[in-house]
Amino acid sequence: xSDFCMPSLGxxxxxxxxxxxxxxxxxxxxxxxxxxVVDTSKADIEIEVFExxxxxxxxxxxxxxxxVGTPIARLADGASPPSAxxxxxxxxxxxxxxxxxxxxxxxxxxxxxxxxxxxxxLGAVVKADVERAAGNGAPVPPPTPPETRPAExxxxxxxxxxxAIAHLMARSKREVPHYYLREDVDMSAALSFxxxxxxxxxxxxxxxxxxxxxxxxxxALADVPELNGFWNDxxxxxxxGIHLGLAVSLRGGGLVAPALHDTGRRSLxxxxxxxxxxxxxxxxxxxxxSEMSDPTLTVTNLGERGALEVYGVIYPPQVALVxxxxxxxxxxxxxxxxxxxxVTTATLSGDHRASDGVTGGRLLAAIAAKLQRPxxx
Amino acid sequence: MTDAELRAAVLxxxxxxxxxxxxxxxxPARPIIxxxxxxxxxxxxxxxxxxxxxxxxxxERDYAAVDTIDACVAYLAGRVGEPA
Numbered sequence: 001x002s003d004f005c006m007p008s009l010g011x012x013x014x015x016x017x018x019x020x021x022x023x024x025x026x027x028x029x030x031x032x033x034x035x036x037v038v039d040t041s042k043a044d045i046e047i048e049v050f051e052x053x054x055x056x057x058x059x060x061x062x063x064x065x066x067x068v069g070t071p072i073a074r075l076a077d078g079a080s081p082p083s084a085x086x087x088x089x090x091x092x093x094x095x096x097x098x099x100x101x102x103x104x105x106x107x108x109x110x111x112x113x114x115x116x117x118x119x120x121x122l123g124a125v126v127k128a129d130v131e132r133a134a135g136n137g138a139p140v141p142p143p144t145p146p147e148t149r150p151a152e153x154x155x156x157x158x159x160x161x162x163x164a165i166a167h168l169m170a171r172s173k174r175e176v177p178h179y180y181l182r183e184d185v186d187m188s189a190a191l192s193f194x195x196x197x198x199x200x201x202x203x204x205x206x207x208x209x210x211x212x213x214x215x216x217x218x219x220a221l222a223d224v225p226e227l228n229g230f231w232n233d234x235x236x237x238x239x240x241g242i243h244l245g246l247a248v249s250l251r252g253g254g255l256v257a258p259a260l261h262d263t264g265r266r267s268l269x270x271x272x273x274x275x276x277x278x279x280x281x282x283x284x285x286x287x288x289x290s291e292m293s294d295p296t297l298t299v300t301n302l303g304e305r306g307a308l309e310v311y312g313v314i315y316p317p318q319v320a321l322v323x324x325x326x327x328x329x330x331x332x333x334x335x336x337x338x339x340x341x342x343v344t345t346a347t348l349s350g351d352h353r354a355s356d357g358v359t360g361g362r363l364l365a366a367i368a369a370k371l372q373r374p375x376x377x
Numbered sequence: 378m379t380d381a382e383l384r385a386a387v388l389x390x391x392x393x394x395x396x397x398x399x400x401x402x403x404x405p406a407r408p409i410i411x412x413x414x415x416x417x418x419x420x421x422x423x424x425x426x427x428x429x430x431x432x433x434x435x436x437e438r439d440y441a442a443v444d445t446i447d448a449c450v451a452y453l454a455g456r457v458g459e460p461a
Contacts, residue, residue, distance in 0.1 A: 198437045203424040206437065208417050251397055251414065279418055303416045 001056065003071035004049060006038070009292035011316045012168035013040045017065045018072060022046075026103045027055045034288065035073065041160040043256060043282075047289045053077050098125040109134040161254040169313050176231075177352040180311045183364035185371055186334075187327050187342040193374035210301050211272045213324050213344075215377045217299055218242050218264030220366035226359050227350065228296045230317040236354040245295025245315065246275065248282040256282050257298045257315060258291035268377060302326055309345040319354035322367070323347040378431060383453045387446055390426035394419045405446035431457050 006016055016038040023035045034046045035055070053075040060072040098113060102125045106113050109130065116133045118125035190212050198206040221228045221242050229239040242264050245257035258281075260266075260274050281287055300312050301324045310323035325345040332341035346367055350360040370377065378386070388400040391413065398413045409415070415423065420440075427449070428434050433456045435443055443449040 195437065202434050203421060203428050206421060208421065210418070251395075276418060276422070303418075305410065305416065 001077060002051070002053070002075050004035070004073040004075050006066050006068050006070050006072050007047065007289050007293060008068045009038075009040050009045055009289055010042075010168075011171070012042070012164045013068060015065050015067045016040050016045075018060050018062055019044060020062060021058055023055045023058075023073075024103060024107065025055050025057055026098070029053060029055060029075075032290075038289075040292075041164040042254070043161075043287055044285045045287050045289055045292055049075070051075065102127050102130045106130045158253055161250075165255060168315070172313050172316050176314050176316060178314060179350050179352045179357055179360065181348045181350070181357060181360045181364055182309065183346050183361075183368050184330075185344050185346050185368045186332060187344050187371065190371050190374045191327070191342050205269065205272075207268055207272050208275075209327060209344075210303070211268050211275060212371065212374055212377055213301055214244055214246070214260065214263055214275070214299060215266075215268060215271055216367050216370040217297075217322050218244055219370050219377070220363055221297060222264055223366045224359060224363040226355050227320040227348075227363055229319060229354075230296070231319050231351055231354050232317050236319060239296040241294075241296065243294045243296050245298035245318070246278060247298055247300035247312075248279050250283055256287065256292075257295060257300075258282055258287050259294040259296075261290070261294065297322065299324070309347055311347050312349050314349050314351055319351040320360065320363070321349045322363070323349070378453075378457050380450060380454055383431065383450045383457065384446070386430040387427060387449050387453070390423050390430060391446075393426050394422045400446075403446060405450075408444045409446065409449075410444070427453070433457055 009016070018036055019039050020037040021035070022037070023029060023033075029035060029049045030052050031050060032048050035049045036047045038045050038047050056074040056076045058073050060066055060070075066072060098118070102116075103113070106116070111130050111134045113125060113130070116125050116129050118129055187209070190209065194207055194209060194212070221244075225238055226236075228242055230237050241262055243259040243261050244263040245259055247255055247257045249255050258278055260271065260278060263271065266274065278287075278291070295315070295318065297318055298312070298315050298321045300310055300321065302310055304326055306326045308328060309325040312321040312323045314321045323346070325347075327342050327344045329340050330343040332339055332343060346364055348360045348364050350357070391398065391400040391403075391409070395413045395415055400413075403409070403412050410420070424435050424443075431453050433453050435452070439452065443452050
């Protein structure tokens with residue numbers, strides 16, 4: 001038996017409101033399954049469970065705000081439903097035996113389980129009992145409408161997000177001694193690689209430069225792992241995976257930076273697909289908890305309508321942020337010759353507690369080098 | 378498809394990627410990206426939506442030829458029904 005607690009979905013979150021339960025007692029869950037939707041001040045997030053088990057009890061009703069770390073559900077270990085024999089301490093004496101399927105069926109048919117007579121082993125209520133009860137016109141309570149939080153004017157949501165960003169960014173600038181580096185990157189090879197590839201592909205499968213920038217950053221980070229991780233309790237903890245946070249600006253203002261899991265291990269096609277999916281879900285407000293809590297370094301890519309360079313504010317507890325400015329044609333001197341080349345300015349904001357400029361410079365150099373060999377990305 | 382149908386397809390596709398915009402209120406002769414808040418990924422999604430509705434895949438080299446609503450409709454009119 002274990003408690004499932006309100007997860008922290010970023011350094012700016014100290015509490016959340018349970019908006020919806022996606023599971024009920026008796027449901028079996030696997031690690032990664034979505035069990036609830038939680039309103040953080042920034043977005044509604046789908047909460048994933050951390051371990052396999054069976055939902056024993058939901059501890060928090062819909063609509064309740066709870067602090068991070070508060071148990072919100074109890075999980076029975078293993079695959080056996082909590083009502084099975086020998087599964088942990090006996091529940092309260094009058095607890096009835098009800099099979100998970102029966103519970104589900106009862107919920108679907110709107111049957112009150114208290115009014116159902118069990119005919120299964122040890123008097124357990126099984127699916128057939130519920131169906132019989134439904135057919136017999138057993139007292140059927142009106143289906144309870146899903147509880148919703150009171151309609152929230154758009155303005156409040158935008159305001160809450162602004163406040164969350166203000167809080168986190170102010171904390172970052174107060175606590176994190178940033179240092180900044182810049183490297184201009186010739187994008188000729190990368191762009192002609194994209195042009196050749198995209199010429200043969202239908203629109204839906206075309207790649208954007210952002211896919212190359214992210215992949216190059218993830219691969220470079222594997223070479224410079226000193227910047228991939230978190231500053232916690234006065235020391236740097238290197239992360240095991242490389243999950244780049246992708247800064248996504250939301251329509252109507254605000255910003256979220258959810259994780260593209262295992263960025264460096266995905267093909268460019270997969271990366272592009274995941275990026276599109278992530279941006280879509282970020283804007284629709286359907287991100288998952290692991291996407292909120294897992295980024296190990298954030299990338300902000302200003303895109304074709306953005307400014308030429310960006311020195312971003314680090315998302316604590318991450319220790320660095322990489323920025324890419326708009327790709328623009330600029331004078332480029334190489335081999336004693338001056339030419340016009342498409343160039344992006346890559347920048348790094350580093351946490352000086354965790355690393356020094358030398359390390360940051362190595363990361364930018366590695367990114368630039370990888371972008372010169374796009375076919376290896 | 379008639380020009381009117383193509384125009385409707387373009388406007389519907391735009392509404393899909395930029396739900397806050399009112400495509401009918403846009404100036405059809407001005408560049409779309411100057412009037413609607415869309416980035417390169419949104420533009421790609423817009424072209425995907427156009428392709429779903431009209432069957433026309435706009436190649437990358439022709440992006441400049443579909444930058445306004447009018448230009449986009451004219452471009453599609455010249456290609457719709459052609460084998461891909």
